[in-house]
Amino acid sequence: MHGKRVTDPQLRVWLAVKADKVEVVPAPGIDVQLIAYPQDIEKIIAFAAGATVKGHMAGKLSDITKEYSDKFISKILAADHGSVLEHGLFTFDLRNVSRALTHQLVRHRMASYTSESQHYIKYDRLMVVVPMGLSVLQSRDFLQSCINAFKAYRALIDQGYPSFEARAVLPNATACRIVVSMNARSLYNFFDLRCCNRNTWEIKVLAYRMLEECAGAAPMLFSLAGPRCMRLGFCPEGKLSCGAVPAKAMGKPVLTWAMDNPPDLKSYVRKGVFFDAESHIACIKRNGGNQE
């Protein structure tokens, strides 16, 4: 019924007012960079964990071997002793994400944020994030409303209105940049909630990109990170479940199931994480359109 859809989760465009016309040109996709983290993070966490057990306390960080840290970290994860995961921060530079996304992101309070200011920036061109799943007609309407908003913004500025007040007319789709720092415990909570299919595609894509970066930096530490259904062994979302994982635990104690089925990014895709428009829309319809 809707024909061809926007299926590119990366789709962003620049809007630039030239005379009375607005040019629409392709813009770069989401950019997720892990810019800093303690290189010895797994050793630091294992060192701290060792301090709890008499006889296991290493004298120096350099005494910690990979074998020792792998063993301790897997025990911490299995026991869900989250406070030990709080040592050390992971800092991300996130670019070309929508203001709608940054509003969702900052709901995660166990983090530090610094975002691009719409107070000090005067846009002479605007990047907007096009939601996935719109039909061709809908995406035309969507872009037209962004163009109208941007024209209104420029007109207010031309009339001498300050840019930090004119920004009120800009769409939620306006792209921006945000720097975020979280510890591994908070990241686990973020991945638990945001890798879930209930989310908007944009924050889900962001969560998986951040998870990829974390898993590359500290593979053992993030070995159980992902949507919480994968860790729990069941979906706690009730009626809003996407159906990829059954609602009830799979006949095994939760942690045993998780240790036997360590999350793996590729297997998520196999097991039903939706990155295509049709499945995403079907999932939204199934759970009554209830998405943040």
Ligand SMILES: Cc1cc2nc3c(=O)[nH]c(=O)nc-3n(C[C@H](O)[C@H](O)[C@H](O)COP(=O)(O)OP(=O)(O)OC[C@H]3O[C@@H](n4cnc5c(N)ncnc54)[C@H](O)[C@@H]3O)c2cc1C
């Ligand atoms: C699919 C989805 C839909 C959503 N829909 C909505 C919505 O419709 N409306 C809406 O408002 N939000 C919505 N949210 C946001 C959600 O309610 C949370 O605000 C967000 O996910 C942050 O989670 P958090 O509080 O666990 O994270 P954080 O704020 O990072 O907190 C981490 C953990 O710290 C502890 N903690 C933090 N602050 C406190 C505190 N003050 N007191 C006690 N313990 C604390 C909790 O254990 C918490 O889980 C949605 C989230 C998702 C994933």
